[in-house]
Amino acid sequence: KAGVTQTPRYLIKTRGQQVTLSCSPISGHRSVSWYQQTPGQGLQFLFEYFSETQRNKGNFPGRFSGRQFSNSRSEMNVSTLELGDSALYLCASSSLAGVPSYEQYFGPGTRLTVT
Amino acid sequence: AQKVTQAQTEISVVEKEDVTLDCVYETRDTTYYLFWYKQPPSGELVFLIRRNSFDEQNEISGRYSWNFQKSTSSFNFTITASQVVDSAVYFCALTEERGGSEKLVFGKGTKLTVNP
Numbered sequence: 001k002a003g004v005t006q007t008p009r010y011l012i013k014t015r016g017q018q019v020t021l022s023c024s025p026i027s028g029h030r031s032v033s034w035y036q037q038t039p040g041q042g043l044q045f046l047f048e049y050f051s052e053t054q055r056n057k058g059n060f061p062g063r064f065s066g067r068q069f070s071n072s073r074s075e076m077n078v079s080t081l082e083l084g085d086s087a088l089y090l091c092a093s094s095s096l097a098g099v100p101s102y103e104q105y106f107g108p109g110t111r112l113t114v115t
Numbered sequence: 116a117q118k119v120t121q122a123q124t125e126i127s128v129v130e131k132e133d134v135t136l137d138c139v140y141e142t143r144d145t146t147y148y149l150f151w152y153k154q155p156p157s158g159e160l161v162f163l164i165r166r167n168s169f170d171e172q173n174e175i176s177g178r179y180s181w182n183f184q185k186s187t188s189s190f191n192f193t194i195t196a197s198q199v200v201d202s203a204v205y206f207c208a209l210t211e212e213r214g215g216s217e218k219l220v221f222g223k224g225t226k227l228t229v230n231p
Contacts, residue, residue, distance in 0.1 A: 031217060043206065043221040056216040088158055094217055102148045102167070102210060102217055106160035 002027065004093050004107035012113045018079040021110045025072050025093030031055075032074040033104065034066060037088040049074055050095065078112075086114045117142050119209050121222035128197055129230050136192040136225045138207030144168075146212040149183065149190045150219065154204045163205075166190065197229045 005024045013019050025032050034046040045058040049068035066076040072093075078085055088111050092104040118141040128134045140149065151163040164174065166183050174181045178195045194201055204226045208219040 033217065033219070035219070035221075042223045043208075043219075045218045045220070048216055048218055050215070055214070056218050058218075090158075090160060092160075092219075102212075103162065103165055104217060104219065105162055106152075108157065108159045111158070 004091055004105055006089075006091050006107040006110050008110060009108065010111045010113075012115060013081050014115055015081055015083060017081050018077060019081060019112060020075055020077045021089055021091075021112070023074045023076075023091030023093075023107060025074070025091075026105055029093035029095055029105075030072050031093060031095035032068055032072065033092045033094075034074070034076050035090045035092065036060075037090060037109070038084075038086075043090070046076065046089075081114045083114050085112065087112060117147075117209050117211060117220040119207050119220055119222035121207055121225050123225045124223070125226045125228070127228045127230065130199060131196050132229075133193060133195050134197050134227065134229075136194075136205050136207075136227065138190045138192065138222060140188050140190065140207070140209045142209060142211055144211040144213065148210050148212070150208040150210070151181065151190075151192050152206045152208060152221075154206060154224070156203070160206070163192075194227075197227075199229050199231055202227060202229045 007022045031050045033048040048056040068074045088109045090109045091107045094104040120139045147168045149166045153161045180193045182191045204224045206224045207222045
């Protein structure tokens with residue numbers, strides 16, 4: 001069974017640009033969550049989607065947005081990039097049966113560097 | 116509010132030593148789940164264990180064991196006879212059963228280095 005996949009794996013952007021990251025969950029999983037990992041703040045929750053609906057959102061500015069498609073794939077977008085957005089962005093999937101399984105599996109992450 | 120504290124920032128041991136990683140949590144809910152994840156240098160978080168708040172039984176899986184004590188709000192992780200491959204950052208995390216969300220709150224992590 002294929003795991004969670006994230007593309008691209010590495011990305012370098014310039015301040016002010018925008019970026020879109022993609023996540024494909026484990027087959028059958030309907031919930032996708034996104035996390036930002038930085039050396040200073042650690043792992044922080046960004047948002048969670050279930051059946052194309054945002055179910056929860058972390059404390060991030062409106063420049064961070066996301067969506068989920070009918071096939072459960074998810075994208076997150078960051079507009080007007082700042083240097084502080086440099087981080088590892090991790091995607092996790094869960095909920096095989098449509099109810100919370102409380103067992104999330106993570107992808108390899110996308111390493112975003114903003115210069 | 117939920118909070119997870121991993122007081123040990125870094126631990127260094129010699130191969131075959133036993134090592135315990137501490138995790139203390141805070142939550143107002145009576146129903147919650149606790150997790151341990153391993154993050155090797157490659158960056159991917161690897162799921163190790165999930166425990167719900169109603170199951171205080173300790174668990175052993177090979178060289179790994181977990182001790183869950185609600186009385187002290189702790190969920191500690193022990194690696195017996197450590198190996199170099201155990202070198203990684205280990206995260207403890209908490210989620211509350213609220214509205215179906217599976218949002219994880221993570222501790223800052225403990226970097227474990229196992230030297231040969």
